[in-house]
Amino acid sequence: MTDLRADFIAKRYASERRFKFLGAAALGITALFLIFLVSDIVIKGFPAFFEHRVMMEVTVDPAKVDAAKPMAGDYDGLVNDAFRALYPNVTSRADRKALGGILSQGAADDLRAMVLADPGLIGKTLKVPALLSDDADLYFKGMQTGVKTAAGAGTLQIAQAGESYVITGDTKDIVQGQIIRANGGALRVTSLEGTTVLAEALVAPTTLNTATSGQWDILTLSVKETERRINDRQVVWMEQLRQSDSVGKTISWRFFTSGDSREAELAGIKGALVGSLFTVAVSLLLALPLGIAAAIYLEQFAPKNKLTDLIEVNINNLAAVPSIIFGLLGLAVFLNFFGLPRSAPLVGGLVLALLVLPTIIIAARAALKAVPPSITEAALGVGASKQQAVFQHVLPLAVPGILTGTILGLARAFGETAPLLMIGMVAFIADVPQGVNDAATVLPVQIYLWSDLPEIAFQSKTAAAIIVLMVVLFSLNAIAIYLRKRFERRW
Amino acid sequence: MFVWTIVAGLALTIAAFLAGQSRAAGMRLSGGAALHSLPSYHGMYLGAAALSGAILAAILAALVLGSQSAALPVSAAAGAAIAAAALYSGIKPDFRARNMFERFVLGVLIACSGVAILTTVGIVFSVLFESIIFFREISVVSFLFGTQWSPTSTPASFGFLPLLVGTFLITAIAIAVAGPLGLFSAIYMAEYSSPKLRSVLKPLLEILAGIPTVVLGFFAALTVAPLIRNSGEAIGLSVASESALAAGLVMGMMIVPLISSLSDDIINAVPQSLRDGSYAMGATKSETIKRVVLPAALPGIVSAFMLAISRAVGETMIVVMAAGLAANLSINPLEAVTTITVQIATLLVGDQEFDSAKTLSAFALGFVLFLFTLALNYIALRIVQKYREQYD
Numbered sequence: 019m020t021d022l023r024a025d026f027i028a029k030r031y032a033s034e035r036r037f038k039f040l041g042a043a044a045l046g047i048t049a050l051f052l053i054f055l056v057s058d059i060v061i062k063g064f065p066a067f068f069e070h071r072v073m074m075e076v077t078v079d080p081a082k083v084d085a086a087k088p089m090a091g092d093y094d095g096l097v098n099d100a101f102r103a104l105y106p107n108v109t110s111r112a113d114r115k116a117l118g119g120i121l122s123q124g125a126a127d128d129l130r131a132m133v134l135a136d137p138g139l140i141g142k143t144l145k146v147p148a149l150l151s152d153d154a155d156l157y158f159k160g161m162q163t164g165v166k167t168a169a170g171a172g173t174l175q176i177a178q179a180g181e182s183y184v185i186t187g188d189t190k191d192i193v194q195g196q197i198i199r200a201n202g203g204a205l206r207v208t209s210l211e212g213t214t215v216l217a218e219a220l221v222a223p224t225t226l227n228t229a230t231s232g233q234w235d236i237l238t239l240s241v242k243e244t245e246r247r248i249n250d251r252q253v254v255w256m257e258q259l260r261q262s263d264s265v266g267k268t269i270s271w272r273f274f275t276s277g278d279s280r281e282a283e284l285a286g287i288k289g290a291l292v293g294s295l296f297t298v299a300v301s302l303l304l305a306l307p308l309g310i311a312a313a314i315y316l317e318q319f320a321p322k323n324k325l326t327d328l329i330e331v332n333i334n335n336l337a338a339v340p341s342i343i344f345g346l347l348g349l350a351v352f353l354n355f356f357g358l359p360r361s362a363p364l365v366g367g368l369v370l371a372l373l374v375l376p377t378i379i380i381a382a383r384a385a386l387k388a389v390p391p392s393i394t395e396a397a398l399g400v401g402a403s404k405q406q407a408v409f410q411h412v413l414p415l416a417v418p419g420i421l422t423g424t425i426l427g428l429a430r431a432f433g434e435t436a437p438l439l440m441i442g443m444v445a446f447i448a449d450v451p452q453g454v455n456d457a458a459t460v461l462p463v464q465i466y467l468w469s470d471l472p473e474i475a476f477q478s479k480t481a482a483a484i485i486v487l488m489v490v491l492f493s494l495n496a497i498a499i500y501l502r503k504r505f506e507r508r509w
Numbered sequence: 510m511f512v513w514t515i516v517a518g519l520a521l522t523i524a525a526f527l528a529g530q531s532r533a534a535g536m537r538l539s540g541g542a543a544l545h546s547l548p549s550y551h552g553m554y555l556g557a558a559a560l561s562g563a564i565l566a567a568i569l570a571a572l573v574l575g576s577q578s579a580a581l582p583v584s585a586a587a588g589a590a591i592a593a594a595a596l597y598s599g600i601k602p603d604f605r606a607r608n609m610f611e612r613f614v615l616g617v618l619i620a621c622s623g624v625a626i627l628t629t630v631g632i633v634f635s636v637l638f639e640s641i642i643f644f645r646e647i648s649v650v651s652f653l654f655g656t657q658w659s660p661t662s663t664p665a666s667f668g669f670l671p672l673l674v675g676t677f678l679i680t681a682i683a684i685a686v687a688g689p690l691g692l693f694s695a696i697y698m699a700e701y702s703s704p705k706l707r708s709v710l711k712p713l714l715e716i717l718a719g720i721p722t723v724v725l726g727f728f729a730a731l732t733v734a735p736l737i738r739n740s741g742e743a744i745g746l747s748v749a750s751e752s753a754l755a756a757g758l759v760m761g762m763m764i765v766p767l768i769s770s771l772s773d774d775i776i777n778a779v780p781q782s783l784r785d786g787s788y789a790m791g792a793t794k795s796e797t798i799k800r801v802v803l804p805a806a807l808p809g810i811v812s813a814f815m816l817a818i819s820r821a822v823g824e825t826m827i828v829v830m831a832a833g834l835a836a837n838l839s840i841n842p843l844e845a846v847t848t849i850t851v852q853i854a855t856l857l858v859g860d861q862e863f864d865s866a867k868t869l870s871a872f873a874l875g876f877v878l879f880l881f882t883l884a885l886n887y888i889a890l891r892i893v894q895k896y897r898e899q900y901d
Contacts, residue, residue: 034793045694048690051717059727315621346857466830
């Protein structure tokens with residue numbers, strides 16, 4: 019009998035522990051998801067805040083850059099010529115094209131900026147950085163293929179046999195697919211016959227002398243040539259740049275100072291950020307006065323009747339209507355009916371204002387409600403009218419709460435995407451918008467657009483843009499929490 | 510022109526305010542009868558009149574002459590001047606300027622509250638009109654019960670069922686994830702955690718709730734979907750690269766904070782006396798929660814789930830980025846399905862022609878979506894209201 023009861027109690031305690039564990043596990047899973055999400059995005063996006071540039075000597079030829087019209091100079095030509103000069107034996111058309119693929123299409127931007135800032139540089143020889151293409155940049159970030167360089171041990175004899183090369187000597191470490199750099203050339207191993215290595219030239223050797231220990235090395239690439247966007251020849255050229263120590267990694271300010279681009283290495287978020295700023299500003303200017311006015315009416319003046327009920331039901335329902343429906347509203351009413359411009363921050367702001375209006379009203383009402391009635395009563399008691407009591411006494415006390423709610427609404431507007439797709443803010447727009455009527459996009463839509471692109475570099479940019487978006491949102495939330503803590507008053 | 514119209518209107522409003530204030534102040538100085546209202550109220554009264562006149566005149570001018578007309582600032586100024594001048598002579602010591610002005614302010618406040626109704630009306634009409642045109646071309650029956658959705662092919666077919674099934678498949682996965690996680694989180698936070706732990710956990714869930722859905726969509730499409738596909742292939746399952754499972758899982762995580770915060774509030778609202786009664790009978794904490802607290806909180810929890818479903822059905826970015834475009838009629842979570850919101854987004858992104866059934870069908874989908882979420886929200890909110898009254 020006693021045993022049975024002890025068993026029973028033990029069972030009940032076990033079930034108690036299980037239940038508590040389930041609750042903790044649910045929270046644990048949620049926290050793990052959050053950590054996984056944030057770390058995944060930071061790992062993906064962090065490299066995009068950096069870029070690689072190659073330092074080169076460029077002579078600003080007055081024949082190509084006219085001192086009278088420095089804007090129209092052929093800077094691309096200058097930079098490309100200087101880059102090609104680093105590789106004198108690249109002559110074939112295909113090779114020149116592949117070599118050109120290492121440099122960005124905007125490689126001359128830095129040179130142009132330098133010369134435009136100081137036209138006295140024309141005719142001089144400068145050391146200028148030239149931006150690498152997205153693929154080359156990813157290679158240097160180690161995101162294309164792993165590269166291992168092993169110094170050669172022993173001696174190699176290299177002989178030419180028709181188009182290909184035969185390597186003999188201390189070749190025991192060599193396997194197929196590796197690249198052997200010796201005598202100023204680079205040879206890719208095509209097959210092995212015992213200790214004899216057959217290889218093809220990526221860069222033809224300048225001489226066919228014997229290479230002794232230390233004069234040659236082996237490059238091993240972890241990703242097959244067909245599975246990456248950089249070919250073996252480009253790898254050899256870039257390794258040459260790496261050896262000459264002319265490639266530098268810097269913070270990519272370009273990411274913050276330029277608009278969208280088809281080239282991943284040139285694309286930036288400035289256009290989207292400015293567009294977001296305009297859009298959110300418009301929505302704030304509209305939603306804040308409207309929301310506060312509506313909240314004051316509903317909380318302080320509204321009589322209990324059918325109309326008030328209708329308004330309240332409406333506000334509560336609007337707060338839960340899917341955001342994409344607001345996009346349909348914007349499309350049908352603002353674009354079709356009123357004929358406002360497509361893709362404009364003005365329309366985006368209008369739509370977002372309607373979207374966040376319920377949030378602001380609900381927050382403002384809560385803030386007004388938190389002010390004790392004794393304040394109003396005291397004001398009324400000394401002869402103030404109801405409106406004087408509300409506007410001069412209740413409202414100032416509710417401001418911190420209203421502000422907190424507004425900032426949270428602002429954060430929601432800043433991160434909203436779906437309704438803006440409907441009103442055409444998804445176009446490719448390279449220019450930074452100058453006003454609320456210019457075609458623009460916003461940061462979340464930019465993220466959506468970039469995430470759709472196949473290039474790995476754009477994936478990284480997408481994650482970087484997400485980091486910026488999250489930093490903005492966290493700051494907004496932090497400000498809201500600070501305000502709440504700083505001004506919160508318990509009555 | 511827009512800016513100049515505003516400048517003209519505001520300038521005359523300020524002028525009217527100053528004129529009214531100084532006239533009233535002058536009356537006080539001249540030693541007549543005592544003023545009923547402060548001079549500033551006389552000023553504000555006149556200013557409000559000028560502002561209304563300016564807005565009215567500007568709107569009339571815009572309707573008659575077009576919104577880009579150069580006459581807009583002039584007409585705004587004229588409207589303001591006429592309105593102010595007409596009332597200027599009405600300023601007398603016994604004039605009840607404060608009451609008149611307060612009536613005006615109240616009107617403005619009511620109008621601002623009315624924007625919520627206007628928005629709802631705007632939504633209903635914008636989706637209704639295009640939907641009516643759509644249903645003139647496509648019969649309602651073939652829309653609701655058709656099993657083929659291909660709006661871009663010729664001939665186009667608009668069968669709604671695959672979208673409905675896809676939407677519910679992803680929603681079901683999301684709720685299957687978010688329901689237990691959200692509910693157990695809420696129970697733990699409300700009943701077990703110390704105030705200190707709670708002050709850490711709550712912000713954590715708020716952070717998750719504040720993550721924009723486009724971020725979650727990116728995560729679902731580029732991290733979760735490949736993860737599911739690879740692990741599926743590892744055990745010999747063929748998984749579509751845009752599987753419903755990936756979108757549903759991430760959407761479920763998105764909804765966890767919604768369910769947990771609503772349930773948390775509701776569990777906290779259950780009176781302590783119920784718990785105390787149960788403890789007094791010798792029940793353990795978990796027994797009390799399972800047999801007393803949860804049954805008492807059930808209506809609220811049901812409404813939390815309904816709001817969660819409405820949120821999942823209306824969620825757009827996660828499914829646009831991570832779910833498919835092809836309308837498969839399938840309930841296999843490893844296959845790609847499409848949803849109502851995905852179709853609305855894809856049909857309306859880019860150039861729209863408002864005479865094609867393809868564009869109009871998006872509005873018909875929007876109409877269905879709006880009705881469905883409205884019904885869910887309305888019922889859920891009513892349940893919460895009833896429930897609150899019960900314990901108040």
